[in-house]
Amino acid sequence: MVEMAQGNPMTKFSVIVPTFNSGLTLLATLDSIRKQKWPHVEVIIIDGSSRDNTVELVQTYKELTCILISEPDRGIYDAINKGIAHATGDLICVIGSDDQLAENSLSLVDNAWQRERTDIVAGGALLVSEDGASNRRVDEAYGIGALVSGIPFCHNSMFVTPDTYTKVGSYNLGYRICADAQWVHRAILASCSCVQIEEVLVKFSLTGASSSNDELIMNETYSVIVGNFPSLTKLEAEVIFKAVRGWSDGRAVPAILAKYDADEQLEAAVIAAFNAKHIKLTHMNATRSSAAEKVRGHRSWLLRAFRKLANFLNVKNLL
Numbered sequence: 001m002v003e004m005a006q007g008n009p010m011t012k013f014s015v016i017v018p019t020f021n022s023g024l025t026l027l028a029t030l031d032s033i034r035k036q037k038w039p040h041v042e043v044i045i046i047d048g049s050s051r052d053n054t055v056e057l058v059q060t061y062k063e064l065t066c067i068l069i070s071e072p073d074r075g076i077y078d079a080i081n082k083g084i085a086h087a088t089g090d091l092i093c094v095i096g097s098d099d100q101l102a103e104n105s106l107s108l109v110d111n112a113w114q115r116e117r118t119d120i121v122a123g124g125a126l127l128v129s130e131d132g133a134s135n136r137r138v139d140e141a142y143g144i145g146a147l148v149s150g151i152p153f154c155h156n157s158m159f160v161t162p163d164t165y166t167k168v169g170s171y172n173l174g175y176r177i178c179a180d181a182q183w184v185h186r187a188i189l190a191s192c193s194c195v196q197i198e199e200v201l202v203k204f205s206l207t208g209a210s211s212s213n214d215e216l217i218m219n220e221t222y223s224v225i226v227g228n229f230p231s232l233t234k235l236e237a238e239v240i241f242k243a244v245r246g247w248s249d250g251r252a253v254p255a256i257l258a259k260y261d262a263d264e265q266l267e268a269a270v271i272a273a274f275n276a277k278h279i280k281l282t283h284m285n286a287t288r289s290s291a292a293e294k295v296r297g298h299r300s301w302l303l304r305a306f307r308k309l310a311n312f313l314n315v316k317n318l319l
Contacts, residue, residue, distance in 0.1 A: 011040065013038060013042070013092075015033055015041060015094075016087065017043060019046070021054060022050065022098070025205075026058070029095065030063075041064070042087070043064050043067070044087060047071075048072060050070065054070075074173055077180075081173075091109065092165065094158075099203060102200045102202055108197060109123070113195075119161055119187070123153070125137040125202050127204050128205055145275070147188065148225055148229075148244055149273045149276075157200075168186050177213060222238045222241065225241060229265070236256050246277065
């Protein structure tokens with residue numbers, strides 16, 4: 001007798017798997033879905049006209065209900081958009097053809113969703129390198145701070161209701177790698193609700209394009225931030241991003257905020273990002289900068305905000 005997963009068996013999951021020449025890894029992906037033992041799950045394979053045995057593998061895999069569409073596409077996010085259009089589940093997730101759902105993921109997601117009824121459920125991700133070594137992704141809080149710090153959790157550990165995809169819209173095909181981060185940022189700006197659970201939901205392969213093209217990832221990351229705050233230059237977005245990530249000392253951030261003192265949302269995002277990460281930068285000398293002199297003439301609310309930012313950066317006598 002097959003033991004069924006715990007949770008609400010009436011909840012239907014749609015799992016979208018974009019593929020292209022994925023014959024070597026897809027079977028393990030499909031097996032990870034089958035092992036969930038969830039009674040209502042549809043697998044939507046959007047294949048970009050593979051030239052290997054990917055299509056044949058799906059056609060002969062009888063353990064799951066698979067919808068297969070194989071045709072040329074404009075990249076992975078085009079494939080994901082097609083999959084969403086065909087999804088009929090209560091919750092939709094996307095995993096790569098070299099990724100795997102972690103044990104009991106669907107049950108964990110369903111339990112959280114039944115309890116919270118949020119627009120999005122997200123969990124942890126185990127990052128798996130080519131040699132099999134793995135470590136857990138360090139996630140961030142879903143909220144305004146993410147608008148300057150990137151995607152708060154692994155896209156493939158995110159489960160979304162169809163109504164939320166309708167509200168937020170499709171993935172932006174102008175991004176080759178970071179359209180997932182840009183979509184999550186749009187969800188934040190649209191006030192979509194999200195619950196983040198502690199458990200790992202996906203084993204994410206680090207061999208894909210989204211993990212191996214660092215230059216393009218960074219370039220698109222800065223472009224996404226500029227899209228959130230159009231007044232910024234890409235260089236200013238880079239300075240803020242690296243500071244909130246703790247990759248730089250952040251001494252240039254106050255000058256940028258002073259330049260855009262009327263943008264309260266930018267200020268709130270930067271402060272939230274520093275606060276969420278509890279960054280204490282110790283290499284900033286307490287100097288009276290030209291940015292600080294400029295701030296002295298601004299409104300009192302901006303002065304208070306800069307004092308708060310200075311506390312997050314562990315800077316003394318900035319104002």
